[in-house]
Amino acid sequence: MAVQFTRLGKEIAIAVKEGGPHPENNSRLRTAVQNAKAVNMPKDRVEAAIKRASEKDAKGYEEYVYEGYGPHGVPVLIETATDNTNRTVANVRSYFTKAGGSLGKTGSLDFIFQRKSIFRFDAAEDLDTDELELELIDGGLEELYIESDEEGNDIVVVQTSFEDFGNMQSLLEAKGIEVKSAKLERIALSHTTLTEEQAADVLKMIDKIEEDDDVQAVYHNME
Template sequence: MGRIFEKRKHKMFARFDRMAKAFTRIGKDIAIAVKNGGPSPENNPKLRLAIQNAKGVNMPKDKVEAAIKRASSKEEKDFQEVTYEGYAPHGVPLMVECATDNPTRTVANVRLHFSKNNGSMGNSGSVAFLFERKGVFKFEPAKLNLDDLELDLIDAGAEDIERNDEEIVIYTKFTEFGHMLKFLESKNLEPKSSELQYIPNTTKELSEEQQDEVLKLVEVLEGDDDVQAVYHNLA
């Protein structure tokens, strides 16, 4: 009984950590959007996108409004978006997206995470060629009628559409991301998330033990406050 309780408690804390990380990530997205385009969602497409993604992770409305207000103040820090590259154990390439108010601190921390977990940080361009930057739109199946909209989605830039019981995922080329956003807005369709992601060109098969080594580094990187997302090519 005690072991079952511990497992449930561990899962609960893990879910809380993921939610807290998602709120922090979107808070930074909101800050960057407001600094670049102002606090009005009507006139700021990047802010509209961040607010939409906040809804997708059930971020409370008051937290979203507080983030916009903070970002509008002169005291709020300026966040820079930077991406670092490197290899995890067993030659698995990683792309590490960050949003930071102190790039010197961030690059030092990211380098330390790599070195402490048997990885190696690379120069700009060292692994980026192994990925393609794509738009990724995720929907709950009940909120998107593919039978009616599939052809329109393809016309709007959908390169690939994946469907399972839990979600529908639409992929676009980097250059079609804005076009798809406009199409979805015109149809009043709200995805759970709309993001640009690094999608690997090929995937790598490893043993379970080797995968654990890679995922340990990924988990450490994702736990860093300055890291927004980590991409790899594990199968």
Template sequence: MGRIFETRKATMFARWNKMAKIFTRITKDIVIAVKAGGPDPTSNSALRRAIQNARAANMPKNNVESAIKRASGQDQADYQIVLYEGYAPHGVGVLVETATDNIVRTVANVRFPFTKLGGSMATSGGVSRMFQRTGAIRLDPEGLDLEALELELIDHGLQEMGETTGEKGEKQVLLRCEFADFGKLQAAIEAKGITPLSAESEYIPLPGTLKELPEEQAQEVLKLVDMLEQDDDVQHVFHNLA
């Protein structure tokens, strides 16, 4: 098991602002999960994932319970997942995953950073064809027999497993599977009594599509990524910058 591939991330905006953004994103994930599968996490794998991500982000339990309760009510807004595609400066492909209750507002908010920072929006399929949607589950490796775990999970959809690090440099293990196998892999991990640090869908660049740039140009791309990530409607931003 080696170190697993991950694209570079933008980390420019302030920590307190980033934490608030993470809580907003997870709250929307909870609402979407409850609307789709009900408020019981034992029978709703998407809700279990959202709650796990909330714990990993140190989101207060009261916030989580409140989000579940609001999502069960009639007056809670319905969020629609919309994927926007574009190019950052220097031809780097960018996917912007949003959760919105107002598409007109969201598309304007997404277009603005591309226009301002030298990028451009793309038509549907123009950029996404360079990416594969996967399930990504992160574990704390402490106390785990990783070789045995890898062999056991292959039958449950595991495609790739490798070392990575968290935001504070802590060791983590990242497991990837096809998105269609996400729930099956999650269930297999939980059946072994392992609680994931996080579990989310991710778009990763296909082989041969990564774009290497000099550091100065790479920073221009990451500046665009950072600006997109700060918008409340944006859940995730993916790119093929090496």
């Protein structure tokens, strides 16, 4: 939970620097606040993050994506937000190297991972998915399906292209749908099948990467 809060705090800081401290006028900040609420980040902590990022001498973060191949040739893509790129790239390279993998060039995994907009919200008891799909076409809907959360509740998942993030966000807001989370995620277009022992090697490296304070998200294509 502490790691999630730290990552959301960075996302809030980046959003404030980009579009100002008022969620009603800053769609990225509004999204960050929604995501913070979804993981029960305390309201006072969210407000403190916005206030801190609004200060003139507030620390700024830059976003970078690193791509490479982990153990057994598994593609791994890492999203980061950092105030020291030299530190971040050195750390990321060391994670790959120590695991027997290698860091690649930016864009080298574009044929494997596609960036998509993913929205999640609670499913109403009388939900008609066919009707909802028709209503969301104007927002760029590509796919709609139901998944279960940790408590077994039904969650509606809406997927659009990267470019339609704002369109779908605006449409869902206009319909009064309370979004639990709205994220740009990397979806694997192909998958790698490994043995249980091989998968453990990859997950060990990923766990190490995710412990890094500069890392925001890690993606792989293991089945």
